[in-house]
Amino acid sequence: MAEEIRAEMVANVMTVSVAEGDSVNDGDSLVLLESMKMEIPVLSEVSGTVSTVAVKPGDVVQEGDLIAVVE
Numbered sequence: 561m562a563e564e565i566r567a568e569m570v571a572n573v574m575t576v577s578v579a580e581g582d583s584v585n586d587g588d589s590l591v592l593l594e595s596m597k598m599e600i601p602v603l604s605e606v607s608g609t610v611s612t613v614a615v616k617p618g619d620v621v622q623e624g625d626l627i628a629v630v631e
Contacts, residue, residue, distance in 0.1 A: 561631075562611065562629050562631045563604075563605060563606045563608070563629065563630045564626060564628075565590060565602060565605070565626075565627045565628045565629070566625060566626055566627060567593070567602075567621040567623055567624065567625045567627055568623065569593075569595055569600075569623055570595065570620070570621070570622055570623060571593035571594060572593065572594045572595070572618070572620055572621075573591060573593060573615045573616065573619040573620070573621060574592045574593060574594045574617060575591065575592045575617055576590070576591050576613060576615060577590055577591065577592070578590050578591075578610045578613060579613060580610055580611060580613055581610065582609070582610045583607075583609055583610075584604045584607065584609075584630060585604070585607045586604060586605060586606055586607050587603055587604065588603065588604045589601045589602070589603055589604075590602050590603065590604055590610070590613075590627065590628050591615060591627055591628070593621070604628075604630050606630050607630075608630045609631055610628055610629070610630055611629045611631045612626075613627075613628050614626040614629075
């Protein structure tokens with residue numbers, strides 16, 4: 561089953577640590593966001609393969625925006 565990873569706040573995408581096809585474990589960092597001068601890592605909540613990366617560095621995400629999908 562696919563797990564959608566979504567933004568929890570409005571933030572800037574600083575770095576993307578994974579690419580489509582990468583294997584990840586529960587707790588691995590997918591993306592680093594910046595909001596109000598704070599760096600917020602977005603972690604995978606499941607182990608699996610990244611099937612979609614929906615953001616790139618420099619993007620601005622809104623609360624609820626799709627960041628990645630892990631299957």
